[in-house]
Amino acid sequence: MRVLLTGASSFTGLWIAKALAAVGAEVTAVCRGRPEGYDAARLARIEAVAEVAAVVFDRPFGGPGFLQLVQGALPFDVLCLHHAEVGDFRRPDFDPIDAARADTNGLDAVLSCLARRGLVRVLHTGTVFEAGEGDGDRPLAAIGRYGLAKTLTSTLIRHAAAEIGVPAIKVTIPSPFGPGQGGGFVDYLLRAWCTGATPVLDHPDRLRDFVPVDLLAEHYARLAMGLGDPPASGRSNPSGHVETVAEFAERLARAMRPRLRLPCPIEARQPPKPSAEPRRRFNTEPLPGLFDRRLDEARFDRLAHMARGLVAGERSALVTQTQAA
Ligand SMILES: NC(=O)c1ccc[n+]([C@@H]2O[C@H](COP(=O)([O-])OP(=O)(O)OC[C@H]3O[C@@H](n4cnc5c(N)ncnc54)[C@H](OP(=O)(O)O)[C@@H]3O)[C@@H](O)[C@H]2O)c1
Incomplete structure (x- = not known):
């Protein structure tokens, strides 16, 4: 199966790329930037991804280069949307609308092109900081502006996938280590x-919820490859x-x-002072x-x-x- 993976330069992205390859996926990993623009940690992760996947640089999600990639010679069976605008996610000027817009830029065009060419499923990565995710103190409000951005992004992805009739599975991540x-x-x-x-x-x-990243990635890869039963709700909340x-x-x-x-x-x-974050x-x-x-x-x-x-x-x-x- 040919899998297109975004966000592969992240810590979890590296593990997911490796887990996908381990269960037989032919992985294409997309990076937003060029090699010279990455810091040492990210570059080291990308080098490790390159051991198991074809790495493509300079393709921000939904941009012209990305669309060119999905229109390329061989079609993709599975799309794994692991990218997100994160950075210092607690920064006070984190703009949830801008972040959701960047995360879903060109989404409809990407999905419809892939769907026309036989896409089997979409996986997208959520966070337990999203509204309504996981369990804990009620109400399960979005935690911070990043949690709000990811809530918006997930909603947009699920809506777009449903519109073109491609099954979507959301894998919600807690705190990987x-x-x-x-x-x-x-x-x-x-x-x-x-x-x-x-x-x-x-x-x-x-x-x-501290989840070992190796177990998380293995779970993600199995869902991506259709191994085992897909979650009936279309959502998976792996816990550590x-x-x-x-x-x-x-x-x-x-x-x-x-x-x-x-x-x-x-x-x-x-x-020193009470926090807005739920306990x-x-x-x-x-x-x-x-x-x-x-x-x-x-x-x-x-x-x-x-x-x-x-x-x-x-x-x-x-x-x-x-x-x-
Ligand atoms: N780590 C955690 O604790 C945690 C917890 C819950 C959920 N998650 C989820 O896991 C994923 C990885 O996040 P992270 O926390 O590890 O953050 P991160 O290291 O900042 O990774 C973000 C990733 O998204 C990519 N990206 C961002 N905007 C993009 C765009 N417009 N087009 C293409 N790629 C883009 C980045 O690519 P480049 O490096 O190429 O720019 C990078 O690979 C996210 O979906 C995040 O919400 C992480």
């Missing part, structure tokens, strides 16, 4: 421990460890202490393999390997991360 993240909470903890600092948790009581930020940090510290031979301390403090938000469908001890051990071994790379030097750590992926 694993080798190759290059930023984010786990990276922050590992970097702090490896440099002798004590990481500080600003919101230790928040209940979130549903626990507080403090509990997850301690889970990671327990795993890292013997591996790194470091004390891996954690300091929790209550936030509890999580997905609802625990992934098979979540409590597989062997997988767990291998995952933490890779994370420790990556953490050692972090102290050895930035570039080598990034390469280590992607190789470990």
Whole structure:
């Protein structure tokens, strides 16, 4: 099956590309920019994607180059829309309308061209920060402007797919973790421990959903390839460890202490002012393999390997991360 994947330069995108290839997909991964425009972490991820996929640069979603690609010699069977305007998603000037517009630019033209040429299904990636997603504190409002943008984008994608009669499956992602993240909470903890600092948790009581990225990507790839039953609702909410930020940090510290031979301390403090973010938000469908001890051990071994790379030097750590992926 030929799969067209957007957002492949992201942490989860790399894992999804690899998981798709592992189940036999012939993957074309689209990048928005040119190689010279990417930072080292993103470029290292793209290089790792290139080991399993054909990488095409300079194709913003829905632009002329993208349309040219979908009109190319060979048609695609599956479209995986994993891209999104993210960046610093908590920035106060994040514009949800602009973001949704950029995420869905040219969507109708892309879908109708692919549908004419035999598209079997569309997968699109959501976030548990969207309105009505997952479970937790009620009402399940969109979390932040990014959550609002993603709610709009998902609605537009589902509407467009329904209009042309192509089945759409939404895979909603909570908080993924694993080798190759290059930023984010786990990276922050590992970097702090490896440099002798004590990481500080600003919101230790928040209940979130920490999903191992390898399991998440495998689940995504199986849905994309039509392996197993598709969700009747057209939506999938894969879940990992549903626990507080403090509990997850301690889970990671327990795993890292013997591996790194470091004390891996954690300091929790209550936030100075109340936050608008709900305390509890999580997905609802625990992934098979979540409590597989062997997988767990291998995952933490890779994370420790990556953490050692972090102290050895930035570039080598990034390469280590992607190789470990
Ligand atoms: N990581 C998480 O914790 C998390 C949680 C829930 C959901 N998600 C979802 O996972 C996906 C990846 O997000 P991320 O958080 O990992 O952010 P990220 O690293 O900023 O990745 C965003 C990706 O989208 C691509 N992109 C953005 N705008 C595009 C456009 N107009 N045309 C083509 N490509 C475009 C970027 O491509 P270039 O690099 O080529 O510019 C990049 O690959 C998003 O759909 C996000 O909503 C992530």
